[in-house]
Every structure is written in structure tokens, then in C-alpha cells.
Amino acid sequence: MPNAFTWQTLAGDAAAGPRAGRLSTPHGAVETPAFIPVGTRATVRGVLPETLRAVGVQIVLANTYHLMLRPGAEIVRDLGGLHAVMGWDGPILTDSGGYQVFSLANRRDVTDDGLTFRSHIDGAEVFLTPESATAVQNALGADVIMALDICPPYPCPREEVAEAVRRTLAWADRCRTVHERDDQVLWAIVQGGIEEDLRRRCAEELVAMDFPGYAVGGVSVGEGHENLCRVLDWTASLLPADKPRYLMGVGEPRDVIAAIERGVDLFDCVLPTRNGRNASAYTDQGMIRLRNEQFKSDARPIEPGCDCPTCVRFGRGTIRHFFQVGEMLGPILVSIHNLRFFTRLFGRLREAVRAGRFRSEAQAILDRYAGTD
Amino acid sequence: MPNAFTWQTLAGDAAAGPRAGRLSTPHGAVETPAFIPVGTRATVRGVLPETLRAVGVQIVLANTYHLMLRPGAEIVRDLGGLHAVMGWDGPILTDSGGYQVFSLANRRDVTDDGLTFRSHIDGAEVFLTPESATAVQNALGADVIMALDICPPYPCPREEVAEAVRRTLAWADRCRTVHERDDQVLWAIVQGGIEEDLRRRCAEELVAMDFPGYAVGGVSVGEGHENLCRVLDWTASLLPADKPRYLMGVGEPRDVIAAIERGVDLFDCVLPTRNGRNASAYTDQGMIRLRNEQFKSDARPIEPGCDCPTCVRFGRGTIRHFFQVGEMLGPILVSIHNLRFFTRLFGRLREAVRAGRFRSEAQAILDRYAGTD
Numbered sequence: 001m002p003n004a005f006t007w008q009t010l011a012g013d014a015a016a017g018p019r020a021g022r023l024s025t026p027h028g029a030v031e032t033p034a035f036i037p038v039g040t041r042a043t044v045r046g047v048l049p050e051t052l053r054a055v056g057v058q059i060v061l062a063n064t065y066h067l068m069l070r071p072g073a074e075i076v077r078d079l080g081g082l083h084a085v086m087g088w089d090g091p092i093l094t095d096s097g098g099y100q101v102f103s104l105a106n107r108r109d110v111t112d113d114g115l116t117f118r119s120h121i122d123g124a125e126v127f128l129t130p131e132s133a134t135a136v137q138n139a140l141g142a143d144v145i146m147a148l149d150i151c152p153p154y155p156c157p158r159e160e161v162a163e164a165v166r167r168t169l170a171w172a173d174r175c176r177t178v179h180e181r182d183d184q185v186l187w188a189i190v191q192g193g194i195e196e197d198l199r200r201r202c203a204e205e206l207v208a209m210d211f212p213g214y215a216v217g218g219v220s221v222g223e224g225h226e227n228l229c230r231v232l233d234w235t236a237s238l239l240p241a242d243k244p245r246y247l248m249g250v251g252e253p254r255d256v257i258a259a260i261e262r263g264v265d266l267f268d269c270v271l272p273t274r275n276g277r278n279a280s281a282y283t284d285q286g287m288i289r290l291r292n293e294q295f296k297s298d299a300r301p302i303e304p305g306c307d308c309p310t311c312v313r314f315g316r317g318t319i320r321h322f323f324q325v326g327e328m329l330g331p332i333l334v335s336i337h338n339l340r341f342f343t344r345l346f347g348r349l350r351e352a353v354r355a356g357r358f359r360s361e362a363q364a365i366l367d368r369y370a371g372t373d
Numbered sequence: 374m375p376n377a378f379t380w381q382t383l384a385g386d387a388a389a390g391p392r393a394g395r396l397s398t399p400h401g402a403v404e405t406p407a408f409i410p411v412g413t414r415a416t417v418r419g420v421l422p423e424t425l426r427a428v429g430v431q432i433v434l435a436n437t438y439h440l441m442l443r444p445g446a447e448i449v450r451d452l453g454g455l456h457a458v459m460g461w462d463g464p465i466l467t468d469s470g471g472y473q474v475f476s477l478a479n480r481r482d483v484t485d486d487g488l489t490f491r492s493h494i495d496g497a498e499v500f501l502t503p504e505s506a507t508a509v510q511n512a513l514g515a516d517v518i519m520a521l522d523i524c525p526p527y528p529c530p531r532e533e534v535a536e537a538v539r540r541t542l543a544w545a546d547r548c549r550t551v552h553e554r555d556d557q558v559l560w561a562i563v564q565g566g567i568e569e570d571l572r573r574r575c576a577e578e579l580v581a582m583d584f585p586g587y588a589v590g591g592v593s594v595g596e597g598h599e600n601l602c603r604v605l606d607w608t609a610s611l612l613p614a615d616k617p618r619y620l621m622g623v624g625e626p627r628d629v630i631a632a633i634e635r636g637v638d639l640f641d642c643v644l645p646t647r648n649g650r651n652a653s654a655y656t657d658q659g660m661i662r663l664r665n666e667q668f669k670s671d672a673r674p675i676e677p678g679c680d681c682p683t684c685v686r687f688g689r690g691t692i693r694h695f696f697q698v699g700e701m702l703g704p705i706l707v708s709i710h711n712l713r714f715f716t717r718l719f720g721r722l723r724e725a726v727r728a729g730r731f732r733s734e735a736q737a738i739l740d741r742y743a744g745t746d
Contacts, residue, residue, distance in 0.1 A: 042694065046701040048424070049686060071669065071694040078670040079690045087686030296444065297451040313422060313460030317452045321415065321444040328419040328701055 005185050007244050011354040014241040018260050020353040025091040025143040026183050030058045033260050035342045036268035041066050042085045046332040049087045056343035059091040061268045065100030073139040081141030094142040098149045130174035147175035149189040154221040161193035165202045187213035194227045196234050203238040213244040220249035232262040257362045272342045276335030279323045295320045308340035378558045380617050384727040387614040391633050391731040398464040398516040399556050403431045406633050408715045409641035414439050415458045419705040422460045429716035432464040434641045438473030446512035454514030467515040471522045503547035520548035522562040527594040534566035538575045560586035567600045569607050576611040586617040593622035605635040630735045645715045649708030652696045668693045681713035
């Protein structure tokens with residue numbers, strides 16, 4: 001099949017409002033709006049693939065930066081590619097590595113050619129270009145791969161953001177030129193900080209290059225909810241109605257709702273698993289922290305009525321005990337519950353869009369949910 | 374039901390040779406010979422209860438010593454008992470705590486009354502008596518609980534072993550007197566080191582007290598395979614043909630086969646999970662160490678043909694990667710495979726006993742299996 005990738009808008013406002021859609025890939029379809037759990041080093045930490053399926057996960061993300069360093073893209077390819085390595089036969093997305101170079105690596109040096117940095121693991125010098133980032137992602141073999149971008153920090157001087165946009169645009173074009181697998185799609189990332197004209201220019205020029213999907217990047221770097229909404233107001237409506245839109249690194253329920261309202265389809269975020277590993281569990285009433293003494297004799301599940309494998313079998317007091325003694329099952333159980341919280345939240349929002357009642361459902365969720373920050 | 378516990382010999386030599394049986398408990402039946410994975414702190418480390426079921430685990434063990442210290446027996450009782458805490462609705466066995474006091478605790482002091490020791494966690498002084506060990510196990514709520522015993526080290530002066538036997542006998546009688554739940558059975562433990570007359574005397578006197586099941590303890594402390602066989606030769610045939618026999622802390626395949634040959638039904642051992650956490654995987658040809666460089670591009674499962682959730686989805690190179698980067702999934706995946714190796718090994722041996730071909734099957738396993746020590 002020359003192209004197993006399709007995007008359909010199933011309901012809602014294809015152009016600029018909440019929409020429900022379906023992204024088809026060679027490894028199956030993703031019903032959107034959808035949440036993408038993060039499996040940085042080819043595993044969603046502590047969670048088996050069958051458990052991901054059981055809690056309704058449709059697609060997972062892995063990090064090019066981490067896998068390029070360990071075990072290396074050639075090893076992943078030799079092992080049968082990322083689907084084989086992750087034990088996951090559903091859709092996979094890899095990011096470009098750009099974000100991690102800026103957030104994790106040492107001694108970065110950026111030129112028009114690419115990024116030179118030192119590995120955060122052993123200090124080894126690595127040179128990453130649009131061409132090599134694409135080649136690495138071709139070797140890893142995810143269904144959706146991302147063009148190498150430059151993610152400026154927040155706050156950031158305007159001239160630096162402008163330079164990042166200039167390079168992000170040039171690099172997206174170079175990635176597109178070398179991308180060679182037709183069983184993968186290459187999406188581009190809109191940068192531009194909180195500068196309206198730069199965001200608009202970046203979106204428009206990437207759209208002119210005709211990528212099959214677009215991400216909004218450079219958010220979740222400290223800009224806050226209001227700025228995120230502004231960035232989406234400037235950007236999302238410029239992205240084609242007939243292509244998927246992906247907001248990178250955003251998962252806080254309030255942000256997700258605001259982004260769906262502005263036409264975003266896909267979201268990845270470490271929050272459910274990172275919070276899970278820290279004993280912080282999502283519930284409809286807000287976050288609970290399971291290390292607290294108050295839970296020591298509490299036999300109730302994290303969220304009464306929840307159908308996840310954690311809540312069906314384990315009480316809060318047990319999970320607290322596992323964290324107190326340092327048992328792996330503590331982080332595992334709360335990660336599983338939090339993933340289910342996210343897939344259920346997205347399921348509710350998806351249903352609401354399909355039924356034409358997104359705003360009332362979103363408001364009901366926000367009224368009940370106390371927030372997590 | 375006054376007594377949901379029954380023992381049936383289904384095949385083999387009930388008195389002194391290999392036998393297949395069925396132990397029924399209020400939480401279901403255990404087909405024997407059976408392996409009991411160790412869930413020290415109320416969890417088999419990193420493995421969800423549904424995965425234990427999926428790999429054929431029938432019964433699990435938890436440690437009274439650890440649970441008494443954290444979270445405490447009252448907390449476990451308040452949380453609904455050990456079955457609720459472990460999320461496991463099958464049979465559970467708790468040991469008495471005696472072995473751990475000798476292997477883990479500090480500043481032990483033994484009198485006829487009981488054991489005084491300091492917790493290995495915070496140094497708190499704890500006094501454990503036959504009465505309190507039984508009360509703690511009554512509160513924990515396992516199906517099978519064990520009488521408090523004294524486990525001498527190896528080697529050990531004969532007079533110390535004799536004293537341990539004397540106290541173990543007196544304590545078994547006191548445990549029997551105070552044990553109060555008829556939905557639990559209390560089994561006694563035969564001690565006596567490698568002293569034939571002490572082993573025999575301990576077995577005979579415990580049998581005279583008419584416990585519903587018996588364990589052979591004080592092994593796997595460094596005495597070696599030949600001594601283990603001698604201890605079983607002296608002891609097992611003295612234990613009643615119509616009651617279950619449990620060998621504590623033994624799981625090395627060669628030892629298991631020798632013990633089944635001598636009439637043992639149940640075995641607990643940390644080997645599959647402890648080795649799993651260290652990247653050592655059991656195969657029919659012996660142990661493989663998955664951290665080894667040789668596996669880095671090896672896409673084959675740990676054991677080709679194995680039906681476990683690990684081997685069905687993951688290759689050796691992936692598992693090596695998880696260990697190299699410190700991902701939880703490494704220890705989890707090898708623990709799961711090793712548990713399946715053990716349940717399959719026991720299943721083969723059980724079938725062989727039922728079919729009257731135990732010795733040939735055991736020889737076939739030993740011929741193929743290179744050993745792990």
C-alpha cells in the first residue's frame with residue numbers, strides 16, 4: 001500500500017473548533033482527540049503493552065534522543081524496529097530529538113547545519129542534523145516521525161525565537177527531502193514562542209510545504225495556560241482542516257480542554273506516568289497524594305467506580321504501603337490508574353464532540369476537577 | 374464451612390515417593406507438586422496479580438516478619454486482610470517470621486518465651502512469641518500459616534540444633550493452642566539441622582501433635598544438595614501420607630526434583646524473581662544472563678517457544694536494553710518469564726507423576742538443564 005495513512009474528520013468543526021477524527025496508520029487507527037503516553041526509552045515505565053491496551057491506550061510515543069544514545073538506532077533496527085522492541089503492535093510516534101537536546105543535553109552548539117551536543121549520559125559528543133534525525137527515525141520505524149526543530153526556552157529574546165523559526169523552517173524542508181519510508185509519515189512542528197507574527201509565519205510556511213500532519217511545539221516550557229491559549233489561537237486555525245494537529249507535551253486537563261476547543265487532535269504528556277511514579281493519582285475531584293498518612297487504612301480504590309486494573313484490585317492503603325517500602329508495584333499501579341484516567345477523560349471529550357455537546361461536557365469536567373497545579 | 378481445607382493424593386506414592394495431590398483451601402485449590410512464588414511485602418515484586426494467574430501461579434507466599442513491621446498486621450487487617458492487600462483471590466501462605474528474624478534482624482535474643490530482636494528497618498525492638506506470631510498471622514489472614522520455629526544456621530554446633538528443636542516443638546504446641554481461625558490452617562515446621570536423630574525426633578513429635586500439614590525447614594542455608602537429600606530421606610517418610618508436605622525456601626530445579634522424588638508437595642523460593650531482577654533468565658538449557666553484550670542485537674525471545682507474556686512480545690536485545698538503562702520493565706519481564714519457567718517445570722513434573730513416569734521425565738529435564746549454581 002503506497003499510503004496507509006489517512007485522516008478523517010468524523011464530527012465537529014474541521015476548520016477551527018473541537019473536532020473528532022480518525023488517524024489511520026499501518027499499525028491501526030487512532031480515534032481523536034487522543035492521548036499519547038510517553039515511552040521515552042521504548043517503554044511506558046513499568047507498564048506492560050497488554051496493560052496499555054487494557055486501559056484504552058491507542059498510540060504511544062518514544063524519544064528519538066534517548067534511543068539514539070541507548071541502545072542506538074541500528075540496534076533498534078536490528079531488533080526488528082520500534083514496534084518489536086516496545087512489544088507494541090499499535091501506532092507509534094517518535095519526536096525529533098530537538099526538544100530533548102535543549103532540555104537534557106550539555107554544551108549545545110547550534111548552527112544552520114545542525115545541533116552539536118554532549119550526551120547527558122556519558123558526555124559523548126553527538127552531531128544531529130535534520131538529515132540524521134530523519135535517518136535515525138527511519139531506522140527506529142515509528143509510524144509518525146517528526147521533523148527536527150529548535151525549541152526556544154521561555155522567556156526568550158525575540159531575535160532568538162526568530163532564529164529558531166528560521167532554522168526550524170529550513171530544517172523541516174531538509175527533513176522532507178531525505179525522508180524515505182512510505183510506511184512512515186513525517187510531520188512538521190510549528191515554533192515561534194509567544195510571538196504572534198513568528199507563530200503565524202512558521203505555520204504558514206510549513207503549510208506551504210504540504211506536510212501530512214502538523215504539531216505545535218515550544219509550549220509546556222513555562223509559558224502558562226493563557227499564553228498556551230494565545231499560541232493556539234494564532235496557530236491552529238492556520239493549519240489545514242484536512243490534516244491532523246498535534247500539541248506536544250501538553251496533558252494538564254485544563255490545557256487539553258482549551259486545546260481541543262481550538263481544534264487540536266493529539267496530545268502527548270508525561271504527567272500521568274511521572275505523577276504516578278510519585279504516588280500522585282488523578283481523580284475526578286483532583287489529585288490525591290497516596291504517600292499521605294491519611295490513606296494508610298483506606299481500603300477504597302483510588303477512584304471508586306474506576307474500571308482500571310489498579311482500582312479493581314487494590315486499595316489506597318495498599319498502594320501507600322507499596323510506596324512506603326519502595327515496592328515497584330506502587331509506581332506501576334498509580335501509572336496504570338493515571339493512564340486510565342487520561343484515556344477516560346479523552347473518551348468523554350471525544351464522545352462529547354461527536355454528540356455536539358463538547359462545551360457543556362468540558363465545563364462539567366472542569367467544575368468537578370479541582371486542578372493539579 | 375467448618376473446614377474448607379482438604380488434602381487428596383491423586384496419583385503416585387502417598388507414603389514416601391513422588392506423588393501428585395490437591396490442596397483445597399477457602400480460596401481455591403492447588404495442584405501439587407506446586408511452586409509458591411514469594412511476595413515478601415505483599416507483592417511478588419513488579420508482577421500484577423493477573424499476570425501471576427496468566428503464567429500459572431496457583432498460590433503465593435508473604436512474609437510475616439516484613440508485614441508485621443510494615444505496614445503492620447492491624448493495617449493489613451483494616452485493609453481487608455492479605456488477599457485484599459495483595460489483590461490476589463487465590464490461596465496465600467505466610468511463613469512464621471522465624472527464618473527472617475535469624476536472617477535479617479539485628480541483636481537477636483532467644484529465650485523459651487520467644488524472640489527479641491531489632492527491626493532491620495529502624496532498629497525498633499520487637500518481641501515475637503509463638504502466641505504473637507500466630508496472632509499476627511491470624512490478623513494477616515493467609516489460608517495457610519506456619520508455627521513459629523527456630524532455624525539454626527549451617528554449620529551449627531549439635532547442642533544448638535538440639536535446643537532449636539526443643540523450642541520449635543514447644544512453640545508449635547503453643548501456636549496450636551492459640552490459633553483461632555477455622556478459615557486458616559496452621560502447619561508445623563520440622564527443624565533439626567543435618568542431625569538425623571534430631572530431624573527424626575522433631576518430625577515424630579510434631580506428627581504426634583496432629584497438625585494438618587508439615588513443612589521441612591532449616592534447609593537452603595548452605596547445607597548443599599547432598600545434605601538436603603539426606604534431611605529429606607530422614608524426614609519425609611515420617612510425615613503422614615494423608616497430609617501435605619512443604620519444603621521451605623527450595624527452588625533450584627535439581628533440588629526440587631530430588632525433593633519430589635522423596636514425597637514433597639509444595640516449594641517456595643525467591644530464585645525466579647530474585648534472579649529475574651538480576652537479569653538472569655531460566656531456560657531449558659540453563660540460565661542466561663541478559664546483561665551480556667552478546668544479546669544486544671538478539672531479537673529471539675528468552676526461550677523460543679515459551680508462551681509467557683515476556684517471550685510472546687519481547688526479544689533478548691530489548692530486555693538487555695531495559696536493564697542497561699535501568700527501566701523497570703527489565704526486572705519485570707525476566708521475573709515473569711522465570712515464574713513461567715517454574716510453573717511449567719512443576720506442571721511437567723506433576724503430569725509425569727500422574728502418568729507414572731516421574732523418573733524418566735526428571736532425568737530428561739536434568740539432562741537438558743545445565744544447572745544454575
